[in-house]
Amino acid sequence: MLVLGGCRRANESTPAPPDASTVAPAPHAAAHAELPADRFSEQGMLAEAALYLDDPEFRRTALVDSLANPRNTYSRQRLDAYGLRTQGWDLLPVWNPQSIPATPAIAAELRAHRPLVLDDKAPRIWNGKRPTTMAAWVALGREVFFGYPLRVEVFMNWALEHPDVGERVGVRAAEDGTYPGVRVFTDIQGRTSLGITCAICHTSVGERGRVIVGDARRAFDYGALRLAYHQDTGIPVDPDLARRMKSWGPGRADVTEDDDEDPVAIPDLWGLRHQTALTQAGTIKHTGPTVLAIRQETQLLHSNHQKVRPPRELAYALALFLYSLEPEPSAPLSSSDAKLVPHGRELFAESCKGCHSNAAFGGPPMPAEKIGTDRALAFGGARGTGKYRPPALVRVSAAAPYFHQGAVPTLEDVLSPARLASSYAKSPLARGAVSGHTYGTDLPAADRAALVAYLRSL
Ligand code: HEC
């Protein structure tokens, strides 16, 4: 279920998907032979750009090979329309929009009920030149991350017009006076509107407008924003929709286009290049930058109602930008915690590293039955694969609430047996037992404290 934007029309419901087995994969491109040995090295990423951008067979093959479960909605929509050359999304017009940051001055225009205008000279996201250096790719990716609209988002007008509402739902101005993730842009009909970008969910805005790019915006409460709009305007809202909007809570979103209800926590974007699978259910096998570029290309065109597609350079730039994101160091530990770290490290190596195995402490997807956490995402029709992927644990101390659905408020509780009991009650999402991922919960309290100290040091 995708409720963002709320402008999904009846005729935009998911088309009946073809049986994935009838979609012939493109023959493997000879280009595979030219793939660099290390696809995530700088040289590898620069070399792969030409394959992704110039070789349609390479793109189609990369897509087909990357889908962990060809039968979920995410895969079927893409198998049905991506990289087919003479049909589907390859035929969409390429869209390089004009887009400028939303600012308090623009909020004032909205409050005065003056129409938004973007003059002809307003910049487009891209100057049309393909980058050749890593620095230039990353700089372009940053423009896309902050500037390429995912769609018109009318509720953002409400947040900007009413700063109290904006503050409550996590739509805030940064130190530089812009609202990260909110842009004024010319939509595909030529109208000037507010839209949202990646940064509305994947960039936090803290005290005094301090921005952390790639950090999940855990204060962003889209459901509460929509409810505030209906309450304040008196415009009626479907009671079932209202119930769902309320149940989301901050920091969660359902980014799928089906009728399931599986909002999940917005993840931090650290350590992506170490993960062999993308998304929390491991929907995408992550073999190289093309796979992430395809995810972003298809996300941008899908969210814009499949009316336009982004220049592929922008999707590739976005991928390289995401790989460039590094977390800030974790907050320094208290001296008593610091003493526990070496013991915690040993315990982690014994009990956790088998799954949290890569350089970012994430790892390959594991059967969801084995992990035992909430089933909805892993077995849902939208992105389900029957698995959950161990998330990266870099800067995990700042990543609460935990697990894919964002149900456990502290690291202590992740490791505490109390969480597994029906008497557990910490938040609306943690009412009654939060089951699964019992690793470490059987350890003595002192060992659990050492593990928590170690996790805080990551
Ligand atoms: C409305 C909030 C929202 C917006 C806007 C959004 N995302 Fe996300 N993003 C999410 C959520 C929620 C997930 C988790 C999905 C899952 O695991 O199934 C996610 C997952 C991801 C992942 C996978 C991370 C991982 O750990 O594997 C990447 C990469 C990503 N988003 C990048 C982007 C980019 C780039 C944009 C802009 C084009 C964007 N997102 C826009 C909410 C959002």
Ligand code: HEC
């Ligand atoms: C069998 C594999 C496996 C083992 C062993 C394992 N984990 Fe995990 N871990 C996972 C998976 C999979 C998830 C994601 C579960 C979900 O979101 O439903 C996860 C999630 C987590 C999270 C939540 C992170 C977040 O950002 O939400 C933490 C913290 C964590 N693990 C710590 C540990 C520690 C500490 C240990 C050892 C005591 C451990 N894990 C052992 C597979 C494992």
